[in-house]
Amino acid sequence: MSPERGTRRERTRRPHRLRRGERMIAIAHALQSEPYRVHRLSTFVEALGAAKSTVSEDVASLRRVFERFGLGRIETLSGATGGVRLVPQRDPTRIRRLAEELAAKLSNPARLLPGGFLYTSDLLALPSVVEQVGEAFATYFADRRPDVVLAMEVKGIPVAFMTARAFHVPMITIRRAGRVTEGPAVTVNYVSGSSRMLQQMTLPLRAVREGQRVLFIDDFVRGGGTARGVVDLMREFRAEVVGVGVLVASREPRHKLVDDYFALLVFEGTDRRGQPVVRPSDQVLAIR
């Protein structure tokens, strides 16, 4: 059976032949539901009952409109494992605007909490905000190609989850020790930057495999003790921490227990009137 005949037969079964716009919507939905996954053109040819050349043109149109509206980069991969995929990539201008908007919202005296922390929970509760933050992390760490995103319970979970979603990889939550665990687990000690107390973090043995590339995402970094603990923990798993991303980094202390991290925002401290000073990080301003 020739592909043409199959296609024609397919068409007769369907209520009406799809228009370009309709095919584009269906293809866009498939690409956006599973970013980074390579979709073979033949899948779309079958599902949409259109010729391969038509689907190729649909994808070309889609690429242009995604680029124009900053919705991500559609890549075509040739060869035996070829196809198309969506690399979620936020426009630098939009990442900067997001950071500026969040900085403005966080620069509010009512947000100061005891111990030099900032109240961010209301922003981290908003799916549309968290989705944008996750996509900003996925843009910044795009070339690190993580296999898994790690979160430390509790507050960093949504941001880590939306970062994992943008990379289309699993999100695993590290628990504080003493909580329920599932099967054999690895536990390490760490010094929390906030409490200066010795604490423990734990992860089931089956959660991360040897050789995996791990991205750690959290809501706040001060001393870097938690991130340091995650690096130690991953050493026990023989996994590699390929990046650390946080929503807010506090300026003090200057020396952190982890060197290489990306922060969307920097909490500089309070000004003379007792107002918290939060601004986009130099790293955000440098994204090209």
Next chain:
Amino acid sequence: MSPERGTRRERTRRPHRLRRGERMIAIAHALQSEPYRVHRLSTFVEALGAAKSTVSEDVASLRRVFERFGLGRIETLSGATGGVRLVPQRDPTRIRRLAEELAAKLSNPARLLPGGFLYTSDLLALPSVVEQVGEAFATYFADRRPDVVLAMEVKGIPVAFMTARAFHVPMITIRRAGRVTEGPAVTVNYVSGSSRMLQQMTLPLRAVREGQRVLFIDDFVRGGGTARGVVDLMREFRAEVVGVGVLVASREPRHKLVDDYFALLVFEGTDRRGQPVVRPSDQVLAIR
């Protein structure tokens, strides 16, 4: 300045006039990023540099293709506050298929945990799975119109978050007492169905407002003690629990501390060979 003239001027500034498919992609993206939010047609007219009649036709095409591919329902609201919005609505067939696939994966002896629990963490780690579960909850609870989705730390957070995303409302996490809290908080006692021990749950006073409609989403229900605790907690906030949704409900005990809940899956127990029996709930099979 007439709208027509504005439109023409807009066009000259742009590289090329957008085609229907391109406009549809842009409109679809706006609707999907913020489900339930009403977008005025005039916003699209301005952003896309197209006539209102053209945008109306785009929306009509979009409605047809969304319906055909089960991507949700696009509603047009008339009047002063009119516009279009996307109501995320999964096709019943797809919800059933999702429940069947998850049930098959969970019916595995390696998933039995001490104490009559099921290992579900690996599935709850996958953003594409969790997104579908969240949209299934949003479909089932569509007419309850929640103002906020509540999660109990830790395992239910991603599912609750993706449900909140589908409703475009905030997701708030209830903490176990004794953990760090932010400002004045309300604490209630509850008996955990799993440990039969008296426990405490706590929520900052500013997290939920009086009169709000609250949807509680969790990963597992056995005795219903946690859900009962959430109902008690919300009474203190003078907020109304309009629904309880869980990924898995255990068949035993038959009598639960909460009557009205929706489960995607039911964990029936183990068969003679020691294999866990998990199946789609009657509620899922009854969705129309």
